[in-house]
Amino acid sequence: MARFTLVALALAGIVHTGSALTLGARSETETLHRRWTPTGSSDNSNKCTPLELIWFRSAAESQARLGLLGDPMYSEILKYEPKASAYNVIFNEATYEETVTNFLGGQDATQWINKRAAQCPNQRYVVGAYSKGTLGVHQMFPAADVRPRVAATVVIGDAMRIRPYFPPAALNSTWPSNGERTLSQPCNFNDLICWPGGTDHDTHLYGGYIGQIPALAKFMIDRYQENKRAVFPNAKGIMTNLNQVLSSKDVPGLLKNVVNVLNV
Incomplete structure (x- = not known):
């Protein structure tokens, strides 16, 4: 029972601030799509950029920003590609049952990336997520002609590494694919959520992963550069x-x- 409670708390998006554990704040008015530009301004959805980060934040993190790991990830990406944009995936924060429409943003992210790919025929994408947000990545269904333009996927503390949370009909088993060169699934040793038999809740908190962000961003950028050298799509x-x-x-x-x- 204690282990189940810890798993539930971690996946609910509890964040570590100093020595205390606090739930990320959420405003009921923060329900609109947010797409961050290099200047930090919101909605600029009519502009095509060379690269876009699609980010699934952890549960209970505010829709107002990309989150404790999403914001630094985007900042690192901008060091390599200053024109990169970012999209903050919207998901149902009231409940986390797989029967709920747009469970953890899979539907929203799918609609967004397919729409953007049609608008911007040469735009590339990198997809990232942390904690329970990683489960939403497994519910993305990009169109077949869009998938090759997803240069990299990074899922931090991905529960799907060890636990089948979704029923087969809800799980996209063909994307992202384990073992692909474009996929990274960082998981700290003994992480309660993603490590087989893990028991340590603290290693799953953002403080346990923040130091890996520069290397993970570089992984995304390296795959992006490789993707750009592919056959020109248009x-x-x-x-x-x-x-x-x-x-x-x-x-x-x-x-x-x-x-x-x-x-x-």
Whole structure:
């Protein structure tokens, strides 16, 4: 019973502040999509960026920010790709049953990445999550033509490493795939949530993982750079636009269209 209680508390998003354990605050008004830009401003959803971080924060962390590990992860990514944007996944914070619509944000993240991929044909993505947020990653179902543009996935303290929390119908067993070069599943030794037989709750708290963020961000960036060197996804569209530019009097308008295709 004690172990079950510790698991429930950890997955509920308890964070460590000094010597005390406190629940992350949440405002009922913080229900809108948040997409952070390099300047920290909110909604800039019409702009295509070269790279976007899609982040699942831990349960009970405020929707207002990316969270205790999400914010530093994004800051590290910006050091390598200053134009990167970030999306804060929305999920149902009232309950965590797998029968609830948009359980832990899988539906929201799926809709978002598919929409963004259509809007920005050359945008790449890195997906990250911490604690119970990692379970939402396993409920993402990116479209087949979008998946190759997900350069990396990092799930920190992922309970799915040892526990089948989802029924088979709810679990996306084909993405992300264990063992892939683009997937990292950091788990501290004896972590109560992700380590087989783990008993230590404190190792699951954000303080146990914050020191790994720079290396994990570098992992994401390295995979992103590799992904960029893949076959250019919209070469045909670019050539079509260039041909139109050469044969049209509306050069400024068509040049603008080419720039949009290139996402520069």
